[in-house]
Every structure is written in structure tokens, then in C-alpha cells.
Amino acid sequence: MAGQSVIVISLFVLLLLASSSAATEVLADPSIYNVLDFGAKGDGNTNDTLAFVKAWSAACHNSKTPSTLLIPAGKTFLLSHINFEGPCNNFIYVMVEGNLKRTNEIWPEASGWLLFIQIKGIKISGSGELDGQGANWWSCNEKNNLHMLGCTDAQILGLRSINSPMMHISVGNSERVNISDITIIAPENSPNTDGIHVQESRFVDIRNSIIGTGDDCVSLSEGDENIFVNNGGSGFAKNISFVNIIMNDVLNPIIIDQYYCPDSFCDASSSGVEVIDVKYIGVTGTSSSEVAIALNCSQSVPCSGIVMDTVNLSSANKGGKVQSYCISANGYTKNQVTPAVSCLTQ
Known part of the structure; x- marks a missing residue:
């Protein structure tokens, strides 16, 4: 009888250790960097900028393998200007499932609200929304919602951008950029709210997107080569x-x-x-x-x-x-x- 008790207890301990190990693998995937784990609140009122900066640094600079910066669904994150700066150690995926809202601040030296700089191999996608709170800034010629500068092999997919203070998505000095399935909305009387602006860039593919703004839907500037705009629907001039x-x-x-x-x-x-x-x-x-x-x-x-x-x-x-x-x-x-x-x- 005593021997049977030992067998049962030993089996229970083994099962407990196995389940604990499996849970650790699921809950602590080292390649996923959730902004909540770095102190973000996501309540729409607390400034979560510092938490995003810390999470980006860990995902981009510390990870030796392809990594994911996770912005979880069901949350609204209030953010100031951020430089998501490379180069990164490996490919990085920014999963935007929650909503991002711009703070009511002025950044004289910044060229945009969310800047992705000098990154080779990045995917920014999800069902989240970027709200630039543009109505406060349309008389001031303020900053872009999302600016990609000096990036290569980049994708921007599925996002929704509304009320940018200026241009919604801008691409500069970049190469091999795919922008697809984007929704961009701003009132028709909002000034200079270009949907997608491309400058000094090569091999940019824009497709399957819905854009309705107060200015150009897609604008091209000097130094552009091999820009493709497809399946854009209809509109007017x-x-x-x-x-x-x-x-x-x-x-x-x-x-x-x-x-x-x-x-x-x-x-x-x-x-x-x-x-x-x-x-x-x-x-x-x-x-x-x-x-x-x-x-x-x-x-x-x-x-x-x-x-x-x-x-x-x-x-x-x-x-x-x-x-x-x-x-x-x-x-x-x-x-x-x-x-x-x-x-x-x-």
C-alpha cells in the first residue's frame, strides 16, 4: 500500500512539472514583446510613450531572432512622438491590434508622430487605428501620423489611420515598401492631409486601400522610381x-x-x-x-x-x-x- 502511494505521488509531481514547463513556453515566448509587460496601461489617458520605447528597444536591439512588438487589442494607447529607430538585429514585426492616440503636444524637431527609421526588414500590420487628433493642428501645418525613413523591405498592412495633423503615411528614402489594405480617413476640409506621400523612394507598391482625405490620396515627389498604385477604386479630380x-x-x-x-x-x-x-x-x-x-x-x-x-x-x-x-x-x-x-x- 505504501509503495502504491509513492507511485501515485511521483506521477503527480511529474505531471505538475510537465504542465508548468508547457505553460512557461506559451506565456513567455521570448520573441514577443508585449508593451503591457513594459508598463503600458492602454487606458487612453496615461501617456504610454516610455513603455513603447522600452519595448521597441528590447525587440529591435536585444533580440537575436525575428521578434514581434505586440500592441494588444482592446486597449487605447496615448502616445507622444516616438522614434522607432534601427538598425535592428533581425526582422521585426509590429503587430498593431490596439488603438494608438496622439497626445496634444508640439514637437518642433520631429518630422512625424510615429517614425520608423533605418530598419531593414519590418512589417507593421494589424486591425488597430492610428488617431492623429488632427482637428487641433490643421491650422498649424503639423506632423504626419506615420513616417518611414530610410527603410528597406518594409510592409504596412491593414491599418486604419484617421485625422492626421498632416500626411497620414509618408515614405522617404526607402526601398521595396509594400502598403496594402489600408484605410485612411480625414474630413474633406482638412488641409494637406495626404493619404500616402512618397519621396526619394524606389519600388513602392500601394494597393487595395481606401483613402478619403482633404488633399491628395497618393502624392509622389522628387526622386521617386518604380512606384505602383493598384486597385484604388474611383474618385474625382x-x-x-x-x-x-x-x-x-x-x-x-x-x-x-x-x-x-x-x-x-x-x-x-x-x-x-x-x-x-x-x-x-x-x-x-x-x-x-x-x-x-x-x-x-x-x-x-x-x-x-x-x-x-x-x-x-x-x-x-x-x-x-x-x-x-x-x-x-x-x-x-x-x-x-x-x-x-x-x-x-x-
Whole structure:
């Protein structure tokens, strides 16, 4: 009987040790750095910046293996400006499942709220929301929500960005960046709230995203190469003015083309972008092509409110002539317009 008791007790001890070991492996995965473990509260009122800085340092600089910075769901983290700075020891995954909210502060030296700098191999994704609290800053030309600078092999996936003080997501001096399935929202009267801004970067792929802001949905700047924007849906271009412009030997000086197809392998569908209220005022000079004015608008979404006022374009070739091409465009001409645009009524 005593021998049986020893066997039962020994078996119980072995099972207890085994279950304790398994629990340790699940609860203390060394590759996951949860911001809550570094002191973050996630109550939407406490400034959690320091906890995020500590968690980033551990995940980026201390880990010898690919690591995850976890921002858990069901929490709202109040954050000041943060530099998430590399280089990191290995690939890093920033899992944004909770919501991030900007503090009401000014950072004169910072170029953005959340900055990811000099990182090779990073994925930022999740169902979380970045709230830039932009209404307080729209009159001040403040900072971007998320800025990626000098990064390579980067992904930004699935996030929702709202009310950025300025641009929502900006990419600078970076290479091989994939931005996908992003939702970006700001009021239509919010100034300079570009959805995604790309500058001095190469091989940037933007796709499958919903963007509605007070300024450009996607803006490209100097030094960009191989930028791809795909599956963006539809929208409009309106209230655009071209004033007092001199053209010199220009191919297609004035052109609106809703059937644009640069590689000749496009389908027959026209653009879903509606073109409204575009003015050409005081445009003069020479055209290297016979068609100096081309309004190639969609039959399903015609151009409207097109105005030509004091336009004078001639051929850049000696003895050459110029003409206009016009389809599905509505508007009017004012003063002298050469060449004449038949579909715009005087």
C-alpha cells in the first residue's frame, strides 16, 4: 500500500512539472514583446510613450531572432512622438491590434508622430487605428501620423489611420515598401492631409486601400522610381486651374485622358475618376504634336465644367498645324482659343 502511494505521488509531481514547463513556453515566448509587460496601461489617458520605447528597444536591439512588438487589442494607447529607430538585429514585426492616440503636444524637431527609421526588414500590420487628433493642428501645418525613413523591405498592412495633423503615411528614402489594405480617413476640409506621400523612394507598391482625405490620396515627389498604385477604386479630380503657363515644344500641351493606357495592354474600360471644373487660363506656346488640346473623356463619366480662356497654341514645327480632339467634355471657351475646341460651346 505504501509503495502504491509513492507511485501515485511521483506521477503527480511529474505531471505538475510537465504542465508548468508547457505553460512557461506559451506565456513567455521570448520573441514577443508585449508593451503591457513594459508598463503600458492602454487606458487612453496615461501617456504610454516610455513603455513603447522600452519595448521597441528590447525587440529591435536585444533580440537575436525575428521578434514581434505586440500592441494588444482592446486597449487605447496615448502616445507622444516616438522614434522607432534601427538598425535592428533581425526582422521585426509590429503587430498593431490596439488603438494608438496622439497626445496634444508640439514637437518642433520631429518630422512625424510615429517614425520608423533605418530598419531593414519590418512589417507593421494589424486591425488597430492610428488617431492623429488632427482637428487641433490643421491650422498649424503639423506632423504626419506615420513616417518611414530610410527603410528597406518594409510592409504596412491593414491599418486604419484617421485625422492626421498632416500626411497620414509618408515614405522617404526607402526601398521595396509594400502598403496594402489600408484605410485612411480625414474630413474633406482638412488641409494637406495626404493619404500616402512618397519621396526619394524606389519600388513602392500601394494597393487595395481606401483613402478619403482633404488633399491628395497618393502624392509622389522628387526622386521617386518604380512606384505602383493598384486597385484604388474611383474618385474625382475637381476645382483645378492652370493659369499663365508658357509651353515650349511640348508633347500634348493640354490633355485630359480618362482612357489612359501607357503600355497598350489595358482593357477597354474608361477611368472611374470624374473630372470636374478644370480651367485653362492664359496658356500659350508651341506643341510638338499635331493634337495640341486633347479632351478624351469617358462616355460613362464625362468631363464637366471645362473652361478654356485665352489659350493660344501653335505648332513647334515650321509650317505645321495644330488641332484639338474632344469627346464627352462639357464646358465653354472664353476670349480667343486656338486651336478651337469643338465640344466646348462658346
